[in-house]
Amino acid sequence: MAKQLMKGNEAIARAAMLGGLDAFFGYPITPQNEVPEYLSRYMLEEGKVFVQSESEVAAINMVYGAAAAGFRAMTSSSSPGIALKQEGITYLCGSELPCVICSVMRGGPGLGSIQPSQGDYNQATRGGGNGDYHVIVFAPETIQETIDIMKEAFDIADYYRNPVMILVDGLIGQMMESVDLTRPVKKRFLPEKDFATTGTNHHNKRNVVNSLYLESAELEAHNLALKKKYDKVIINDTRYELINMEDPDYVIVAFGTMSRVCRSAIETLSEKKIRVGIIRPISLWPFPNRAFETLEAPHLKGILVVEMNLGQMLTDVIVANNGKYPIGFYGRAGGVVPDPSNVVDAIVHFKDLVVK
Amino acid sequence: MKRITFITGYFGSGKTEIALNLAVQKRVNILLDLDIVNPYFRSREQEPLLKELGIRTISSGLVNSPHADLPFLAKEVYIPFHDQSLSAVYDLGGSGSGARLIRQFKDYLPNDEVDLLFCVNINREVTDTAEKIIEEIHIIESSGGVRPTGLINNSNFLKETTVQDIIAGEKVLLSVAKATKLPIVYTGVVSSIDSDDFHVAGEKIILKLYFNKHWL
Structure with a gap:
């Protein structure tokens, strides 16, 4: 079977x-x-x-x-x-x-x-x-x-x-x-x-x-x-997947269950004419730094890290990004699984979520 | 439908989806979630929806907390047996360990008003042939102390289910029915593939997948 x-x-x-x-x-x-x-x-x-x-x-x-x-x-x-x-x-x-x-x-x-x-x-x-x-x-x-x-x-x-x-x-x-x-x-x-x-x-x-x-x-x-x-x-x-990464306005970084939620969210966002790609780390160690080193996106306004925690992979993304693009963070904790609509909102309000 | 229906079966056969759909479509008075095996995807999580429809949920969770992992039964689980005016669906945990709870009701069973239905999805490796299904029925019977009274064909691949998957399940279950003399009482059909000219064994239950979020 x-x-x-x-x-x-x-x-x-x-x-x-x-x-x-x-x-x-x-x-x-x-x-x-x-x-x-x-x-x-x-x-x-x-x-x-x-x-x-x-x-x-x-x-x-x-x-x-x-x-x-x-x-x-x-x-x-x-x-x-x-x-x-x-x-x-x-x-x-x-x-x-x-x-x-x-x-x-x-x-x-x-x-x-x-x-x-x-x-x-x-x-x-x-x-x-x-x-x-x-x-x-x-x-x-x-x-x-x-x-x-x-x-x-x-x-x-x-x-x-x-x-x-x-x-x-x-x-x-x-x-x-x-x-x-x-x-x-x-x-x-x-x-x-x-x-x-x-x-x-x-x-x-x-x-x-x-x-x-x-x-x-x-x-x-x-x-x-x-x-x-x-x-x-x-x-x-080092393993990772690039999803919808042709000339994105924003890039989401998410792994595991969260990347599935984000896949659904970027469909909704494309209906709103916001182009969003996803970098999905498959190996967390080693972290896919090269996905960020090779990131060439002329219209990229920022990178949103989405996790079911309060910002752990975020540290690795900040290091990999090396100051190139603004980074925002959206995370839920305690067993709450965000809905695609939460991720859509996070991209729409990216400016408010930028990590200083 | 009998006044009281117990849904049992191998774990992962879709008992909870069947129990929820039956409770909602037949507008029973009470849905009893007796699953003390699974930590997630239990019918008690749908309590707000059921309440809106006027269906009472009885489960072994704490008040306002469907997410506890506690192996006890609420004292209210006997209510349908004490009040003959109430109809009910009992959603049991999977396999022998889930069916063991049926022994709680041994003073009331067997009973003409009660169905104990064995739910099967032939796409689960433990129930993919008639022989294995019959073996699982024996496990349920020896754990629960009561013989099932009927079968449910719930052969599916969730959102990827095709009509052929359901027909394949029916073919296997018809030979189980013949060997065990248990009728196929219901067949679950995912709503997206149903049509008026699609005829199945037993009563057709059009399934809404309550737990399958669209991003899954």
């Missing part, structure tokens, strides 16, 4: 399995519960590992263990749960272990609400762990795109030996769409996992997976090697 109706969370789970998931570790939290629920049924049917851990912290450390043993491991959670995983994430980065982390955002801070939000942009792209590290973050806007990226995610993680995060809001997790699970995705050449702790095989030196480097020079060399790797990610895996 090529086409079927799937809920976002189910699609994440199935696509992870199609991407080669060997072992899942997670702890329940709304609104991502269908991910572990789905995997608890199907992973065991296929002889794979599913563990409902005793906590989020335990889950991310189990991911560390499975990844160190050379398996494709994943955890999923929602905002407060991802907060708990931060220590594990920096250890994974420090030890150069590949894994996939799925984050289905809800309202915050603290316990917040269970309604959809994009309030974890900073949590995903900056992280709360220690040291110089990056997580590769993708923010799809449809369930189909979530599937396609998820299917590729383990390859990307293995290729760079780094965690990859799929970041969606609760709406994408909970809604249903018609999808095709069989769409082909990019394949890449992957080296042997010679770092994995799979036994000495009677003659090899044993592998140790660790992020501890007691000598300053040694740790600096490690930091520089990581930096070199991250630079490679920036060059090769």
Whole structure:
């Protein structure tokens, strides 16, 4: 069956399995519960590992263990749960272990609400762990795109030996769409996992997976090697989509659910004879700076950042824009999903929303 | 339509859209949202609309807060069984875990005034063949302790639904009906593709998709 109706969370789970998931570790939290629920049924049917851990912290450390043993491991959670995983994430980065982390955002801070939000942009792209590290973050806007990226995610993680995060809001997790699970995705050449702790095989030196480097020079060399790797990610895996970008009067920057709302808004705006394009970041880290560097629009009056938070991606847009155009911001928080009419109003009243 | 209708089925089969459309079109007195499985897209979110139409909503949310995630049932859930003058639609949570709540009503069931309808969308992977649907019906029956009394063909792809999708669903459900001796009571048809000469098994329910925002 090529086409079927799937809920976002189910699609994440199935696509992870199609991407080669060997072992899942997670702890329940709304609104991502269908991910572990789905995997608890199907992973065991296929002889794979599913563990409902005793906590989020335990889950991310189990991911560390499975990844160190050379398996494709994943955890999923929602905002407060991802907060708990931060220590594990920096250890994974420090030890150069590949894994996939799925984050289905809800309202915050603290316990917040269970309604959809994009309030974890900073949590995903900056992280709360220690040291110089990056997580590769993708923010799809449809369930189909979530599937396609998820299917590729383990390859990307293995290729760079780094965690990859799929970041969606609760709406994408909970809604249903018609999808095709069989769409082909990019394949890449992957080296042997010679770092994995799979036994000495009677003659090899044993592998140790660790992020501890007691000598300053040694740790600096490690930091520089990581930096070199991250630079490679920036060059090769920065992703974004340009929508309706021919000679726009305004440009909207939005990701995930918000870009869908904005797609609808720019149709209404074109009826009002206002030409509006959209820069849609697909990778949030690396952020698509080049979309702004190459932006040539003689009639452009400004860039409007629209988010379901109070201005987090805004910082990255300000940096990428480098003072070239005026920047405005429209954001809603707390689980409120703006309507296309709100975005239309924001463009019409752009001058009032300009960030000083 | 019987005085009381329970809508059950595999999760994501469209129970809530069917329940809302049935409640609105049949102008029942009460819509009871017994979904304690899903956090979003629950019929209680439509309470303001239902109120305007004179339909009372009973759910397990807090007062004025449809967005709580609380696994309890309001004490009012038995009202339709105590007052024979009231008609009602019960919207249950998905699959076995949602259907387990039917056991709350075991003192009143089975009952000639009550339909327990199993809603099916064959485009969901767990209910895409007659065999799998029959298995799901057994799961609902063993969880809820009551045998469904009929079927609903709700085979769709939301806004992308075609007439062929509904016919394909009907074909599968007719063989389920034959094997289980359960009738197809309703067929859901998205309003945009309906026409007068489109005939379906059971009563046709023209669906308005209450949760499908135009930008989705």
